[in-house]
Amino acid sequence: MNQMSELNFQQADFWSKLSELLAWEGVSDAAITETVRNILADVKQRGDQAVVEYSQRFDRVKATAMAELEIPLTRAAAALESIPAEQRQALEQAAERVRRYHEHQKQESWHYTEADGTLLGQQVTPLDRAGLYVPGGKAAYPSSVLMNAIPAKVAGVQELIMVVPTPDDEVNDLVLAAAAIAGVDRIFAIGGAQAVAALAYGTETIPQVDKIVGPGNIFVATAKGMVFGTVGIDMIAGPSEILVICDGKTDPDWIAMDLFSQAEHDEDAQSILISPDADFLQKVKESVARLLPTMERKAIIETSLKNRGAMILVDDMQQAVEVCNYIAPEHLELSVDEPMEMAKQIRHAGAIFMGRYTPEALGDYCAGPNHVLPTSRTARFSSPLGVYDFQKRSSLIQVSSQGAQSLGKIASVLARGESLTAHARSAEYRLQEK
Numbered sequence: 001m002n003q004m005s006e007l008n009f010q011q012a013d014f015w016s017k018l019s020e021l022l023a024w025e026g027v028s029d030a031a032i033t034e035t036v037r038n039i040l041a042d043v044k045q046r047g048d049q050a051v052v053e054y055s056q057r058f059d060r061v062k063a064t065a066m067a068e069l070e071i072p073l074t075r076a077a078a079a080l081e082s083i084p085a086e087q088r089q090a091l092e093q094a095a096e097r098v099r100r101y102h103e104h105q106k107q108e109s110w111h112y113t114e115a116d117g118t119l120l121g122q123q124v125t126p127l128d129r130a131g132l133y134v135p136g137g138k139a140a141y142p143s144s145v146l147m148n149a150i151p152a153k154v155a156g157v158q159e160l161i162m163v164v165p166t167p168d169d170e171v172n173d174l175v176l177a178a179a180a181i182a183g184v185d186r187i188f189a190i191g192g193a194q195a196v197a198a199l200a201y202g203t204e205t206i207p208q209v210d211k212i213v214g215p216g217n218i219f220v221a222t223a224k225g226m227v228f229g230t231v232g233i234d235m236i237a238g239p240s241e242i243l244v245i246c247d248g249k250t251d252p253d254w255i256a257m258d259l260f261s262q263a264e265h266d267e268d269a270q271s272i273l274i275s276p277d278a279d280f281l282q283k284v285k286e287s288v289a290r291l292l293p294t295m296e297r298k299a300i301i302e303t304s305l306k307n308r309g310a311m312i313l314v315d316d317m318q319q320a321v322e323v324c325n326y327i328a329p330e331h332l333e334l335s336v337d338e339p340m341e342m343a344k345q346i347r348h349a350g351a352i353f354m355g356r357y358t359p360e361a362l363g364d365y366c367a368g369p370n371h372v373l374p375t376s377r378t379a380r381f382s383s384p385l386g387v388y389d390f391q392k393r394s395s396l397i398q399v400s401s402q403g404a405q406s407l408g409k410i411a412s413v414l415a416r417g418e419s420l421t422a423h424a425r426s427a428e429y430r431l432q433e434k
C-alpha cells in the first residue's frame with residue numbers, strides 16, 4: 001500500500017512539513033465557491049423549482065415537485081417500526097445517553113440585584129426554528145440525526161427541519177427512524193448547497209430557519225459559510241480527523257483500526273499517530289498493511305492515509321502534547337497510562353478520548369457527547385455542537401430610580417465625551433438633581 005507520511009520532531013523542517021500535511025484547501029477552492037454561489041442565488045430566486053432541479057442533477061432523484069421530496073412523519077414512524085429490533089434498541093440507547101449528557105449543558109436565565117436596587121441579568125431563550133443538515137452523499141448517518149436534533153430538543157427549539165440527501169431516491173430507514181426517535185418536525189430529501197440555501201432563504205415549501213447546524217461535504221460547508229449572517233450556523237466542519245497519542249503500550253491493531261475509523265469517512269479525512277516509541281510506530285505500520293485489505297471502504301481509507309495520514313516520532317510525551325496543541329484535532333485519543341494527567345495539558349481538541357479502552361468510535365455513536373466537532377484547527381476557538389448552540393441570551397436591565405442617579409451621571413459624562421447629546425440628555429432626564 002501507499003505509505004502514511006513519516007515525520008520526526010527532530011527533523012529541521014518538521015513544522016513546515018506538518019503545516020503542509022494539515023493544509024486542506026476546502027472552503028477556499030475557487031471552482032467550488034463559484035458553483036455554490038450560483039446555486040445559492042438560484043434557489044433564492046427560484047425557490048422550490050431550483051431545489052428540485054439541483055436534486056435531480058446531483059442526487060439523481062426522480063421528483064419533479066418539492067412536495068415529492070418531503071418525507072412525511074408517518075413514513076419516519078413506520079421506519080422506526082420496521083427496522084430490526086437490535087438497531088432500534090441501539091438507536092434508543094444512544095439517544096438516551098446523548099440526551100442525558102446534553103441536559104447538563106442547558107443554560108438557565110439568571111439575574112441579581114445591585115445595592116441600589118438595579119436588577120441585572122440574562123434571559124435565555126431557545127431558537128424558534130432550526131435546520132438540521134444530515135449528510136447522505138457517500139454514506140447515511142443516523143447517528144448524526146441524533147447528534148443534531150437532541151441538543152436542539154433539550155434547548156427547547158420549537159421546530160426542527162431536517163434535510164438529508166437521498167441519492168438515487170434511496171431513503172435510509174435508520175436515518176428516518178432516528179428522526180422519529182429524536183422528534184424532528186419535518187424532513188426533506190434534499191442535500192448539498194441547494195438544501196442549505198432552501199433552509200437559509202426559505203422556499204414556497206421549506207420554511208426559513210434561524211440557524212443551520214450539522215456536518216457535510218465541501219459544498220455544504222461552503223454554502224454554510226456563505227449564508228452565515230442571513231441565518232446562524234454552528235461551524236464550518238471540514239473532513240473528519242483523528243490524532244492518537246500513544247506511549248507504545250496499546251495493541252498496535254487497536255490503534256491502526258482507530259486511525260482507519262476516521263479515514264473511512266472521506267478521502268480527505270486526516271489520521272495521525274504520535275508516539276515516542278519508534279518500534280511501536282513500525283508495528284502500527286505493519287498492522288495497517290495487514291488490516292487494510294480486510295476493510296470494506298479500503299479504497300477511501302488508503303487514499304486518505306496516503307494523502308493526509310502521518311506517523312510522528314517524538315522524543316517524549318511533552319513534545320507529543322506540543323504537536324497536538326498545534327494541530328488542535330477534532331478527535332484526540334490519549335492511549336496512555338495516565339490520560340487524565342495528560343488531558344490537563346491539552347489546550348485545543350474537539351473531544352478528548354482518554355485511556356486505551358476509549359476508541360473514538362464510541363464517541364461517534366453512543367458515549368453521550370456530541371460528534372459534531374470543530375475540525376481543521378478550529379478547535380483553537382470553537383467547541384462541540386451543544387445545547388448552547390440552540391440557545392440565545394438577552395441581557396436584562398431594570399434600573400431603580402436610585403440607580404438612575406449614579407448611572408445617569410456616568411452615562412452623561414461618557415456620552416458627552418462621544419458628542420452624543422441625545423444619549424446624554426436621555427440619561428440626564430432621569431436625574432433628580434439636574
Ligand SMILES: NC(=O)c1ccc[n+]([C@@H]2O[C@H](COP(=O)([O-])OP(=O)(O)OC[C@H]3O[C@@H](n4cnc5c(N)ncnc54)[C@H](O)[C@@H]3O)[C@@H](O)[C@H]2O)c1
Pocket residue numbers: 035058059134135136137138139141144165190191192193194215216217218219220237238239240265266269371372373
Ligand atoms: N463532523 C461530523 O460530525 C461528521 C459526521 C458525519 C459525516 N461527516 C462528514 O460529512 C461529509 C459527508 O459528505 P457526503 O458527500 O457523504 O454527503 P453530503 O450530504 O455532505 O453531500 C452530498 C451532497 O453534495 C452535493 N454535491 C455532490 N457533488 C456535487 C457537485 N459536483 N456539485 C454540486 N453539489 C454536489 C449534492 O447535492 C449532494 O446532495 C464527509 O466529509 C464526512 O466525513 C462529518
Ligand SMILES: N[C@H](CO)Cc1c[nH]c[nH+]1
Pocket residue numbers: 141143144239240241262330364371372373
Ligand atoms: N466521526 C464523525 C465526526 O467526525 C461522526 C460519525 C458519524 N458516524 C460515524 N462517525
Ligand SMILES: [Zn+2]
Pocket residue numbers: 240261262265364
Ligand atoms: Zn466517525
